[in-house]
Amino acid sequence: MVKTLVAFPEPAEADVADIVLPDYIGFHLRLAQLRTFREFFRTFEGTGVTPGVHTVLSIIRDNPGIRQRAIAELLMVREPNMTRLIQSLQAGHLISRAVDKTDRRARHLVLTDKGRELLDNLAQRMTALEKKVLGSLDAAQRKTLRHCLDQIRANIPY
Amino acid sequence: MVKTLVAFPEPAEADVADIVLPDYIGFHLRLAQLRTFREFFRTFEGTGVTPGVHTVLSIIRDNPGIRQRAIAELLMVREPNMTRLIQSLQAGHLISRAVDKTDRRARHLVLTDKGRELLDNLAQRMTALEKKVLGSLDAAQRKTLRHCLDQIRANIPY
DNA sequence: CGACAATAATTGCTTTGTATAACTATATCC
DNA sequence: GGATATAGTTATACAAAGCAATTATTGTCG
DSSP: OOOOOOEEEEEEESTTOOOOOOOHHHHHHHHHHHHHHHHHHHHHHHHTTTTHHHHHHHHHHHHHBHHHHHHHHTTOOOOHHHHHHHHHHHHHTSSSEEOOSTOOOOEEEEEEEHHHHHHHHHHHHHHHHHHHTTTTHHHHHHHHHHHHHHHHHHHOOO | OOOOOOOOOOOSOOOOOOOOOOHHHHHHHHHHHHHHHHHHHHHHHTTTHHHHHHHHHHHHSSSBBBHHHHHHHHHHHHHHHHHHHHHHHHHSEEEEEEOOOOOOTTTTEEEOOHHHHHHHHHHHHHHHHHHHHHTTTOOOOOOOHHHHHHHHHSOOOO
């Protein structure tokens, strides 16, 4: 989830196309997700930005002052791992941390100008990625897709 | 992807509900997928069966004689890792391997009776999982969801 | 008030998944 | 028939994620 540049397996040689696939939603969800991750790495190649980094920066941008624990829970990662990710973002001067005024145990996270700039500069790639992933789907389908994904999340307890 | 029993983070304490979420499809895809995995582990607790194991067994059941490489490509895992998963399934007498008659480099994979039995015995759990995940969605929505996921896979090159 | 439990975050360490490289065996292609 | 490609394996390295223990602060309640 964090900071690695991942190489890709070789292009497919065997014919995967005519394998009979299981009819389980989790299976198809996972395949779609793996593909999307792969396309993310292609799209963001050279930037050093991973899905995790982009996600956390986006969340901090849209939720200034959010705490690490809240992000960790949302993304379902353990706190120690979130701590390290957050620290690396801070080391890169992409975010700043301040002790929360109302609770001095907590850290108040906000984007730095550099962090905001980075996201701005990556916006085009992100748009391209969205287009690549959803390109063949119309507005109604996209809306239903989002609704289904939100529902799945709601259906399953944390 | 292989054979571990994973513990879960503590229940949510902070209020994750009112975080502003990014509007990227990959993000929501991932969250839904993570939840589904979690529910899988809950549903299959005590069986020692992981998503990867269940998936590979299902694929072999529905594609008798399939090769390891084909499965590896479909699931986007590297061959060495697939080798080990396959070996562990064979060690558990869930599948059998024979040298392919037409290509003696390849291994011809089929389910054993024990493997088939295992899948049969897990079928109820799988049904329960599907119901839990998709419970709130009607038939039309499920159909659209599957279509969208298939399309995403088709839109993104291997 | 003061002791005790709970929470936010951190550090250190371990486990596990996945990748890479190197190798064997077989097949294919001029 | 020799170069090249493919199916699979083994050994190994590394990064992601987990767990345990610790610090600091806050909340609870006798």
